[in-house]
Amino acid sequence: ELAPLAETGAIRCSYLLPDEYQLRNPDHLRALVAGCQARGVELITDHEITSIILNEDKAVGIATDAKEFHADNICIAAGPWSAQLLDQVGVTTGILPIRGQMVMFNTQTPLLTHIVNEGSRYMVPREDGRLLVGSCEEEVGYEKHTTPDMIQELTEFAYEILPQLKDHTIERSWAGLRPGSFDxxxxxGHVSGFRNLFVASGHFRNGIHLSPATAIVMTDAITEATPSIDLSMFSTLR
Incomplete structure (x- = not known):
């Protein structure tokens, strides 16, 4: 009843999650940037970090492809590239890049009113008539590009659930790398072995969801306050 255009033969059973919402990643990022700038945070972009600068057991800065930056505390939050930076200082983690691919249809008017989840795949209707179809989990290193086979697989999944999509065009497709972890x-939290080096990475498919909570406990860790949760389960020593 809530999705009359969906092909019921392709759905054996379903559950309604009335409190499920969607968040636009670009809007989230713009809000974060605006909030930081309003609080006087200096944002430095278009610099590739090449290494962490150490002085014995203390991180004193980072080196980039253009210059060095020094700080009292360093937090590594470089997504799937975090492992490369931590490896340089002898810290081994289970962080690895996991590729996901997406397809976006332009349906002009929404064909669905609710998000459809099926395992690791989903369909997300937007108010502007776009319909997002994703995703996948591929261990292909740092290869950040789409592949014809996976785009076809996602498209066929969408057609199976919503046959009317065959009358609409694919507007674009793209790929991204998520920071997965071995467990x-x-x-x-704190990176063991260094007085002022911290990490926030490896959130896999839940980075957006966990970003507010991560920011809160990282603030506590860096300012030497007691975090509201036990961070030992997220340690680099596990």
Whole structure:
């Protein structure tokens, strides 16, 4: 009843989650940038970090492809590239890149009113008539590009659930790299062996969801306050 255009033969059973919402990643990022700038945070972009600068057991800065930056505390939050930076200082983690691919249809008017989840795949209707179809989990290193086979697989999944999509065009497709971890837990908190080096990475498919909570406990860790949760399960020593 809630999705009359969906092909019921392709759905054996379903559950309604009335409190499920969607969040636009670009809007989330713009809000974060605006909030930081309003609080006087200096944002430095278009610099590739090449290494962490150490002085014995203390991180004193980072080196980039252009210059060095020094700080009292360093937090590594470089997504799937976090492992490369931590490896340089002898800290081994289980962080690895997991590729996901997406397809976006332009349906002009929404064909669905609710998000459809099926395992690791989903369909997300937007108010502007776009319909997002994703995703996948591929261990292909740092290869950040789409592939014809996976785009076809996602498209066929969408057609199976919503046959009317065959009358609409694919507007674009893209791929991204998620920071996975060997045990599906992120790395959050102090990096063992260094006085002022921290990490917040490995959130896999839950980075957006966990970003507010991660920011809160990382603030506590860096300012030497007691975090509201036990961070040992997210340690680099696990």
């Amino acid at each position: 599906a837990f992120p790395y959050i």
